[in-house]
Amino acid sequence: MxxxxxxxPTHKRHTLLLxxxxxxxxxxxxxxxxxxxxxxxxxxxxxxxFVKKKESFEKIQMLLHSFPDQSVIExxxxxxxxxxxxxFRTVIKxxxxxxxxxxxxxxxxINSFLLQIDPYDHRTSPNNITVFEKFCTCIRFNGNKHQRxxxxxxxxxxxxxxxxxxxxxxxxxx
Numbered sequence: 086m087x088x089x090x091x092x093x094p095t096h097k098r099h100t101l102l103l104x105x106x107x108x109x110x111x112x113x114x115x116x117x118x119x120x121x122x123x124x125x126x127x128x129x130x131x132x133x134x135f136v137k138k139k140e141s142f143e144k145i146q147m148l149l150h151s152f153p154d155q156s157v158i159e160x161x162x163x164x165x166x167x168x169x170x171x172x173f174r175t176v177i178k179x180x181x182x183x184x185x186x187x188x189x190x191x192x193x194x195i196n197s198f199l200l201q202i203d204p205y206d207h208r209t210s211p212n213n214i215t216v217f218e219k220f221c222t223c224i225r226f227n228g229n230k231h232q233r234x235x236x237x238x239x240x241x242x243x244x245x246x247x248x249x250x251x252x253x254x255x256x257x258x259x
Contacts, residue, residue, distance in 0.1 A: 086124060086212045088173040089145050092132040092161035103127045107157045118148050124213045128197050130180070131175060132161065135216050142167045175230075177223045181232055192235060195224070199239050205247045 094102055103111065108127050115134070116122045124135040136145060142165045152158050166172040180186060180194050203209055204217045224236045 086135040086216050087138050087170055088133050088144055088166045089136045089140060090134045090149070091164045091166045091172075092130075092134070092158070092165060094161060099129060101129060102132050102161070103157065107154065108149050110150060110154060111157070114152055115145075115148060121212065122210045124210070126198060126200065126201055128194060129174070130194070133166070133176075135173075135213075137212065159174050174219065174223050177220065178227045181224070181228050188231070191232060195232070195236055195239060199243060203243065205243050
């Protein structure tokens, strides 16, 4: 999966760009149209929409323009990220190496990503796992010692949340 479209706010904000309700509605709408679940990463920097490589920017843009709740989409500028396959990796590098962003800024970014993708949840799509693996690789190669340690600790906390009951439930589903 690649980052196809980035929605940036028209003015600077210090909160998530989409409410969780709007994010779920947009995700559900795109899932019905695409027949698979895209990954939508909602952060204070922008909303990053990850789709399969075969999808075109124009198709996703058309779907966003036909989204039932247009008031949500109209408050953002749309950018084509599909022309640069390494776009999201570049975003991660900028955040990790930025002198303007404090430690709280990159910690918030990593936390937000991990909570939204939750790699240890059995409902997480295999497509999303590829996005997660690319994120891990980028942190490993571009993060400093403190960032890598923080990331490792956050993964450990997520892993500890996985209960035996959840594993049994997942095995019964399959």
